Amino acid sequence: MLKVKQVSKIYEGKVTHRALTDINLTIEDGEFVGIMGPSGSGKTTLLNLIATIDEPTTGEILINENNPNHLKKDDLAKFRRRELGFVFQEFNLLHTLTVEENIVLPLTLEGKKVKEMKQKANEIAAKLGITSIMKKRTYEISGGQAQRAAVARAMIHTPKLLLADEPTGNLDSKASKDVMEMLESINKKERTTMMLVTHDPQAASYCNRVVFIRDGKFYSEIHRGDNRQAFFQKIIDTLSLMGGDAHDLSHIRV
Numbered sequence: 001m002l003k004v005k006q007v008s009k010i011y012e013g014k015v016t017h018r019a020l021t022d023i024n025l026t027i028e029d030g031e032f033v034g035i036m037g038p039s040g041s042g043k044t045t046l047l048n049l050i051a052t053i054d055e056p057t058t059g060e061i062l063i064n065e066n067n068p069n070h071l072k073k074d075d076l077a078k079f080r081r082r083e084l085g086f087v088f089q090e091f092n093l094l095h096t097l098t099v100e101e102n103i104v105l106p107l108t109l110e111g112k113k114v115k116e117m118k119q120k121a122n123e124i125a126a127k128l129g130i131t132s133i134m135k136k137r138t139y140e141i142s143g144g145q146a147q148r149a150a151v152a153r154a155m156i157h158t159p160k161l162l163l164a165d166e167p168t169g170n171l172d173s174k175a176s177k178d179v180m181e182m183l184e185s186i187n188k189k190e191r192t193t194m195m196l197v198t199h200d201p202q203a204a205s206y207c208n209r210v211v212f213i214r215d216g217k218f219y220s221e222i223h224r225g226d227n228r229q230a231f232f233q234k235i236i237d238t239l240s241l242m243g244g245d246a247h248d249l250s251h252i253r254v
């Protein structure tokens with residue numbers, strides 16, 4: 001599904017900054033992979049490269065054997081819209097629209113018929129348990145509901161790869177658990193491949209595998225197995241072993 005090969009990223013500017021060095025990462029179809037590491041370790045940089053928002057300085061990234069950076073600008077936009085789904089910390093919903101209108105936005109951009117859009121929106125709302133809030137505006141719903149709506153919007157065109165950057169960063173522990181359970185269930189039922197960047201060990205414990213990076217380099221990876229609680233403990237142990245800022249561990253929810 002995804003191959004990151006010897007990828008390095010150097011930000012050029014007044015001061016040159018090496019954000020990633022020789023990263024190799026393979027994500028198989030249907031995997032749910034978490035990326036963790038101290039603040040500034042290069043997690044978002046890696047996600048942005050995979051999201052085709054930015055290009056590696058050296059190395060290459062293949063999504064389903066294709067290098068999106070070889071596409072022309074219009075084709076790249078289409079590729080991003082059709083193959084990828086995005087979920088962010090800030091939900092990024094449009095406040096003047098209802099939840100339903102937000103969810104069908106990607107289909108509106110594709111020029112789909114209203115009837116087809118409504119049907120798809122209802123299907124996904126039922127699957128994700130948000131039917132009751134479809135007619136509400138975004139300021140009338142909770143943070144957890146907003147993130148569920150954002151996940152529904154990211155899933156409406158059944159992307160092959162869902163990329164999430166700190167999706168639980170603005171949520172309390174109950175809402176965070178709801179959103180992670182929802183992502184886990186989508187991953188299992190729809191077989192959508194997922195990659196999640198997070199500081200939150202509880203959120204990361206829903207992944208099948210967590211990859212740790214430090215100072216822009218691969219540090220280690222651990223696999224979940226059957227027991228999520230044991231995996232959660234392993235994640236905390238790895239974070240404390242790798243050090244980094246205290247901030248990372250002070251936010252742990254148990």
Ligand SMILES: Nc1ncnc2c1ncn2[C@@H]1O[C@H](COP(=O)(O)OP(=O)(O)OP(=O)(O)O)[C@@H](O)[C@H]1O
Nearest residue numbers: 011013017019037038039040041042043044045046
């Ligand atoms: N556009 C940019 N130009 C220059 N430097 C950048 C740019 N974006 C990020 N950096 C630097 O690259 C490094 C990695 O940043 P990145 O945002 O990828 O880290 P992160 O692990 O996601 O951090 P956090 O957990 O705090 O979000 C940091 O030192 C950051 O200051």
